[in-house]
Each structure stands twice: as structure tokens, then as C-alpha cells.
Amino acid sequence: MSFHPSFSSAVSVATPPRWAVWAAHLTTLVVLPSGLWRIAMVLGYPGGYTETGFGPFETFGAKAWMLALSVLSELVAFLTIGLVRPWGEVVPHWMPLIGGRSVRPMAVVVSAALGAAALTVIWANVPWWWTYPHEDMTPTGNLVVGILYQPLVLWGPLTAAVTLSYYRRHRTAWRRGPAS
Template identity: 75%
Template sequence: MSIQASDSTVGSAAAPPRWAVCAARLTTWVVLPSGLWRIALVLGYPAGYTEAGFESFQTIGAKAWMLTLSVLCELAAFLTIGLVRPWGEVTPHWIPLIGGRTVRPVAAVVPAALGAATLTALWAATPWWWTFPHEDMTPTGNLVVGILYQPMFLWGPLLAAVTFSYHRRHRTPRHRPGAPE
């Protein structure tokens, strides 16, 4: 049996509101600047660090970590789009073992809500980047890195908003006493 869906709805769930679709897409963009900065470090560009500060980024382990972190952050941000797309409601057929199955809303909402809370707490201090000492960075580098990391502050709240929208569209209707059946 083939499950076909439009971009807006699957099954009985309402279409996601336009703001939720925009917020989901925006998550991939807020993560991108910091990832590109880390990739510049991997490629050997000091990207704002002093010569002494940049040395620790030249090991294979540091480069592997920065590249892995950049890719994982972008993939995690991309998962937010699943909360407004059909593949967030029915898993794609090409995924082994679970392909074609309906996604239980709790399986999407709980991890997304935990992720939103974690990301919000993790990046909460980002707007105050410039108040922290950065002796291993040049003054221009400190400014550039601060600017590139500022969008990360939005990741958790954007994910929370999209998660709330997904939850509202997929919650089970409750019977109200006295309501007609």
C-alpha cells in the first residue's frame, strides 16, 4: 500500500500554519553561520583566533569534532522541518523497519520539546558573548564569532514554537461533558 500525501496534510491532521513552516525552515538557517565558522577552522583558517589560540584547533581530533558537530547540528535543525512536513507524520518508505508507519505524536513531541528546552538553556547566554573574556581571539575575531553565534540563541525557541504547533495539530480531541457526540 502506498501512502501519498500533499505537503500540507497527512491523515486527519490540520495543515501547519504558515508561521510554523517559516519557523521550521529558519531553524536550519540559524545553525548555519556557526557551522560554517567551524568548517573554516577545520580547513585551517584561524577564523578570528590568535596564532596561539588557533593551535589547539589543528589536531585531527579537534578537526573531526568540529566537522562532526557542524554536521550534527545542521541535521538536528533539519529534523524540525519534519514537524511541518508529511515525513513527520508518516515515516518515509525507504527507512528500514519503520518506513511507511505513522509517527505517534508523542514520539515527535517529547524529543522535540526536550530538545527545545535543552537548546534554549544551552544558548541562553549567547547574546552576552561579548561580556565573556576571550583572550585567545583577536578583537575583530571576537566580534565576528559573536555575530556568527548570535542566531543560535533562536534555535531553542523556534523549535519550541514549531513543536507546540505540531502538538496542537496532532492532539487527540477530548470529549467535553455535555457536548454532542
Template identity: 80%
Template sequence: MTLRKPPATSPAPVAPPPRWAVRTAHLTALVVLPSGLWRIALVLGHPAGYTEAGFEPFATADAKVWMPALSVLSELVALLTMGLVRPWGETVPRWIPRIGGRMVRPMAAVVPAALGAAALTLIWGTVPLWWTYPHEEMTATGNLVVGILYQPLFLWGPLTAAVTFSYYRRHRVRRPG
């Protein structure tokens, strides 16, 4: 009995993601949640740590659109990290028109995820310094609470980078030799 070699178009089997990567992907979605919930509180009319004068810009119609939109968009971007540890990160879901059912080229996932991780690290890298900046428009308690709610965002980029690296390692082409 001879073993047949799989056709060249068939992808090599990929190891399942390590448990730490799956947990890290879930954690990525959770670190975005506190700041998003805080913005939702502002939209619902709660000053959420702002003085009366400081809250005025958030009581506008524009703010009531962009703050929930930012919260939802941030959470959706964070949830994309799950694709690096789930089957839909390897095969495009069938319900997506024209490309559903196709294999995801690993670099088509790795490059945007790595660039996103780098951007998030740059954007949120100074969050631990929150309390060194003046926030006259906030109450002392509000300054403390908002600072605490935003601190998890510091981890968003590094967590995404770790899950991206795990995905890359599982999908890289191994050359014989």
C-alpha cells in the same frame, strides 16, 4: 445514502501546518549555519578570529574531526525540525526498514522535540552575553565576528519550541463535548 464512519485505526485528518510554522522550521535550520561555517573555516586552516596561539588547538587532527562532525550533527538536528511540518513527520518514510509507512504517534515527535527545545534553550541561552566574557585567545575583530556568528543559536531552542507547539496543536486528540 449513509456515511460510513472511518475505521478506528484510520487517523483523523490533520490540518496542514500554518505558514508561520513552515517558515519557522526553515529558519531553525538557518540559525545553525553561521556557526557551522565558522567551524569549517577553522578546519580548513583559517584562524577565523583567533590569535596564532589561540588557533593552535584547532589545528590538531582531533579538532579536524570533531569540528566538522559537530557542524554536520548540529545541522542535521536542526533539520529534524522540518519533520514537524512535513509529511515525514506524520508517516515514517517507506524506505526506513521495519517501520516505513507507519503513522508517527504525535507524542513520539512532540516529547523529543520539546525536550530538545528546552535543552537548546539552556545550552545557548547565554550566547547574548558573549561579549561580557574574556576571550584572550581571539583578536578584537575575531571576538566581534564570532560573537555575531553565534548569536543566532540563541533562537534555536525557542524556534524549535514554537514549531513543536504547532505540531502538537495540529495533532492533539480532540475529545467531544
């Protein structure tokens, strides 16, 4: 069964389970608190840093990096939704050159699995935020920033779970062969 009446594919793929859809959407939310914090810093709010600690973040380069990191993180998290939506099966028609082409499921699975593993490793130490020294932050800032970053621990595992769901749905479709 396909996702949407206008969606066509050579292989019929089962609808993603509800938990996978929720998990995919949740990935965009776990990235949001830290991204909003960085954007607040770009706009001049010290974000829990002392006056001296905030100084390096006031340069154009630092602001551009923080803004780019926030936007890029949210876009990468948004890609997880493609694992439960039709555009994870067929590239949307509005995209130049590749629109309407089928997505290679194994390429999606491998890249999403590698991304999930990398995200899990990158954010694995976040639960221990408060055990590291943060002399350039106020005590309240240290607490708040630690709280804002905690959801990132879920990003890799959520992506891995949705990737596994995508793999299972496509593995079943590969066994059945082309849709009639």
C-alpha cells in the same frame, strides 16, 4: 486534511500554519553561520583566533569534532522541518525496517519539547558573548564570532514554537478521532 495526496494516516491532521513552516525552515538557517565558521576552521582558516589560540584546533581530533558538531547541529535543526512535513507523520517508505509506519505524535512532541528546552538553556548566554574574556582571539575575531553565534539564541524558541504548532494540530485530530 492530509499534507500530500500520497500521505495517508489513521487520523486526519490540519495543514501547519504558514508561520510554523517558516519557523521550521528558519531553524536550519540560525545554525548555519556558526557551522560554516567551524568548517572554515577545519579547512585551516584561524577563524578569528590568534596563532597561539588556533593551535589546539589544528589536531585531527579537534577538526573531526568541529566537523561532526557542524553536521550534527544542522541535521538536528533539519529535524524541526519534520514537524511541518509529512515525514513527521509517517516515516518515509525508503527507510529500511520502519518506512511507512506512523509516527507517534506524543513521542515527537515530548522529544522536540525536551530538545527545544535544552537548546534554549545551552544558547541562553550567547547574547553576553562579549562580556566573557577571549584572550585567544583577536579583537575582530571576537566580534565576528560573537555575531556568528548570536542566531543560535533563536534555535530553542523556534523549535518550541513549531513543536507547539505540531502538538495543537495533532491534539485537534485526536479529538476528532479516525479519518473517514
